[in-house]
Amino acid sequence: xxxxxxxxxxxxxxxxxxxxxxxxxxxxxxxxxxxxxxxxxxxxxxxxxxxxxxxxxxxxxxxxxxxxxxxxxxxxxxxxxxxxxxxxxxxxxxxxxxxxxxxxxxxxxxxxxxxxxxxxxxxxxxxxxxxxxxxxxxxxxxxxx
Numbered sequence: 001x002x003x004x005x006x007x008x009x010x011x012x013x014x015x016x017x018x019x020x021x022x023x024x025x026x027x028x029x030x031x032x033x034x035x036x037x038x039x040x041x042x043x044x045x046x047x048x049x050x051x052x053x054x055x056x057x058x059x060x061x062x063x064x065x066x067x068x069x070x071x072x073x074x075x076x077x078x079x080x081x082x083x084x085x086x087x088x089x090x091x092x093x094x095x096x097x098x099x100x101x102x103x104x105x106x107x108x109x110x111x112x113x114x115x116x117x118x119x120x121x122x123x124x125x126x127x128x129x130x131x132x133x134x135x136x137x138x139x140x141x142x143x144x145x
Contacts, residue, residue: 008053008054011050011054012053015047016047019043019044019050023043023047026039030118031112036121037119037122038122041123041124044122048060056138057138060134068127068130068133068134069131071123072131075125076124078117078119079117079120081116082094097112097113098110098111098112099112
């Protein structure tokens with residue numbers, strides 16, 4: 001039976017959600033500044049790793065109700081759909097377009113289609129990290145001592 005480290009548990013609980021907020025910032029700032037879906041996904045991956053170190057595989061499994069391969073598949077679908085959408089509209093693959101939308105509460109929002117590709121890559125990386133823990137993570141319930 002393994003003992004849990006109280007300091008690591010507390011640090012994981014305190015740091016996890018601010019790191020997720022930082023990752024979402026990197027995701028949305030990425031197509032104009034350094035960052036993007038890949039970097040944001042890696043930051044989420046480090047937060048998931050911290051939760052794994054603190055609580056084991058059960059802690060990682062408790063982070064989401066959705067299976068890891070579903071997240072990975074959705075990310076692949078969004079990224080590929082973004083590439084295909086530009087082909088369908090008669091442009092080159094992954095050619096970026098500007099989208100202007102007026103949202104009632106927020107106001108005028110201007111973004112590019114590169115954001116949707118970044119969201120797909122973000123979901124791909126997060127799903128891959130979760131799948132790696134599912135495949136290679138050590139389940140502490142298997143310990144019998």
